[in-house]
Amino acid sequence: VNQQTEAHRVPLDQDLVKAIAGGDQASLGCLYDRYSGLVYSVALRVLRDTAAAEEILQDIFMQLWQKASQFDVQRGSLPAWLLVMARNRAISRLRQRNPTSDASMDEASMSLPYRLDNFVIERELLGKVRAAMEGLPAAQREALELAYFEGLTHSEIAERTGEPLGTIKTRLRSGVETLRQKCDC
Amino acid sequence: MPVYHIPAEDLDLLALGALDPAERQAMESHLRECGECERGLAAAQARMAILALAAPQQKPSPRAKEQLMTRIATNEPNVASARQAGIREPKRTAWTLAWAGLAFGLAVASILLWAGNERLSREMQGLRQDTAQLQQQFQQNEEQNRALVQLFAAQDTLHVVLTPVAGQQGGPATVEYNAQRGLLFYTGTLPAPAAGRSYQLWLVPVSGNPISAGVFAPDSGGRASVVLPPLPVGVTAKAFAVTIEPAGGMPQPTGPKVQIGAVG
Numbered sequence: 452v453n454q455q456t457e458a459h460r461v462p463l464d465q466d467l468v469k470a471i472a473g474g475d476q477a478s479l480g481c482l483y484d485r486y487s488g489l490v491y492s493v494a495l496r497v498l499r500d501t502a503a504a505e506e507i508l509q510d511i512f513m514q515l516w517q518k519a520s521q522f523d524v525q526r527g528s529l530p531a532w533l534l535v536m537a538r539n540r541a542i543s544r545l546r547q548r549n550p551t552s553d554a555s556m557d558e559a560s561m562s563l564p565y566r567l568d569n570f571v572i573e574r575e576l577l578g579k580v581r582a583a584m585e586g587l588p589a590a591q592r593e594a595l596e597l598a599y600f601e602g603l604t605h606s607e608i609a610e611r612t613g614e615p616l617g618t619i620k621t622r623l624r625s626g627v628e629t630l631r632q633k634c635d636c
Numbered sequence: 637m638p639v640y641h642i643p644a645e646d647l648d649l650l651a652l653g654a655l656d657p658a659e660r661q662a663m664e665s666h667l668r669e670c671g672e673c674e675r676g677l678a679a680a681q682a683r684m685a686i687l688a689l690a691a692p693q694q695k696p697s698p699r700a701k702e703q704l705m706t707r708i709a710t711n712e713p714n715v716a717s718a719r720q721a722g723i724r725e726p727k728r729t730a731w732t733l734a735w736a737g738l739a740f741g742l743a744v745a746s747i748l749l750w751a752g753n754e755r756l757s758r759e760m761q762g763l764r765q766d767t768a769q770l771q772q773q774f775q776q777n778e779e780q781n782r783a784l785v786q787l788f789a790a791q792d793t794l795h796v797v798l799t800p801v802a803g804q805q806g807g808p809a810t811v812e813y814n815a816q817r818g819l820l821f822y823t824g825t826l827p828a829p830a831a832g833r834s835y836q837l838w839l840v841p842v843s844g845n846p847i848s849a850g851v852f853a854p855d856s857g858g859r860a861s862v863v864l865p866p867l868p869v870g871v872t873a874k875a876f877a878v879t880i881e882p883a884g885g886m887p888q889p890t891g892p893k894v895q896i897g898a899v900g
Contacts, residue, residue: 476708483704488695489688496691505700509707516708534688535681542653580689598654599687606656606795615900616795627648627684634686 464529472520479516486530487512490537497541497600507540542602576634583633591626594619640782642666642673644680646789651680652687655788658812658823662784669778783864787812787819796876798824798897809860809895811876813839818869822862822876824895826854829880835894836885837862840875847871851885873899 462481470478490511494504511533515522522529584592597603597611605623609616642650642663649655650663667674787793798809809824822837829835834853838846850865878895 476705479708480701480705483701487701488693491696491700492691492694493688495694501697505696508696508700509704512704513707513711516711528682531682531685534685538685538688576686577689577693580686584687584690595652595687596690598652599684600691602653604656605654608654617791620791623649623652623654624645627645627652630687631648631683 468515468519468522468529471516472522479512482515482529483512486533489530490533493534493537494541497538497545497602503544504541507537507544511536511540538599546602579634580630583630586633587626587629590614591622591629594622595626595630598623640666640785641670642676642785643789644676646785647673647676647680648684651677651684658810658821659788662781662788665777666781666785669774669781780864783817783819784821786817787814787821787864790814790817792816793819794873794899796873796897796899798876798878798895800895801893804892804894806894807858809878809897811837811897813873813876815870815872818867818871820849820862820865820867822849822852822860824860824878825858826860826878826894827858828854832883833880833891834883834885835860836879836881836889836891837865838877838879838889839867839871839873840877842872842874846877846889848885848887849876851881875899 462478464482464485467478467482471482487508491504491508494507495501498504498507514536515533522532584595587595593612594608597608603611605616605619608614608623609619612619646663650660655663667677793812793814796811796813798811800806800808805827807825809822809826812821813819820839826835834851836851837849839849840846847867848865849867850862852860852862854860875896875898877889877893877897879889879893880891881889882891
């Protein structure tokens, strides 16, 4: 009941995005307060540089400000888009690449299987993902983190760790499968 | 429409960004043609997005928000935002000019349409023929994409690195080979062969003579590939090699080896 009450009290993402498309700066500030921690944490984990992570954070919210009218909240989840953007841009910067793999606003159709616009649910999910990661064998966790937070491919992870390519593929598949089961997604 | 679909676990790895370029290209080629797999990829991206939550949670400095809000305050709203916000353009002179422009534009468009009609009729005939050819090409590409996805996704596919032989020019190469399916994909870097010569890729079986896996030439950038050459099924490989042969290739290797890689 408390969660429902809180969910009703806070403005929904879709309403804030609509207001941003209409030029409402306060709504952008509200979404920033809601998601800046998540976006910044991903960028910082990848780049390990607070100034660079803050630049990416600002650029992503700037893009949301400029292109909000193209974002269809019925089709996609805003936090999923923000997280994908944060990770892609940070990795592009880390590896000195152009961010060609960014999801554009009109292509955003990712439906995160969770709501993150509710503090209680967000904390619960954070705990669930972390527990799932910590429950993985160390080698699987390392392979997943190298792929996700450093943007390395199978072959690059094999080269970095000195393990056979087949072993790395198996570890990644098993790690992803375990996460899917533990996080119900 | 494609009937083959990429398994969800492979879409997860694609969304994770863990696939090597050749694997990624093969899947992306299929995704361009398959709406169902494209939707599956979006779901996989969302699933993988939760990995971001494994990052230790940190808060940006208050200065970051101040800078963002300053940037926004000085940024003019784009046209789409202005329209959605209901910003009107009520100036009478602007409407008058707009109507005049529209009328002129319609007149020009009518003339251009009339002049272009006859040309379009001729082009239609040509386009019908092109469409039939494209459909045939599409089916062939789809079959190739499907085979490549199977090759890269299969657990029993071998990944073999070929290294340049001492004294020969060229860079490394890789071969993806699946004996049970008789599928092979080679990619590497080599200089242009001498006039009248070709490169030839060989599958060296555990027993018996080398089997030709195709004759090829690198492009102007030195990039070379052999995609799904016809091979017998079920041949266990112990090595792969590239040799220089007379143009068009030979039934058995006769020239010097330039790249070689043993199956680990």
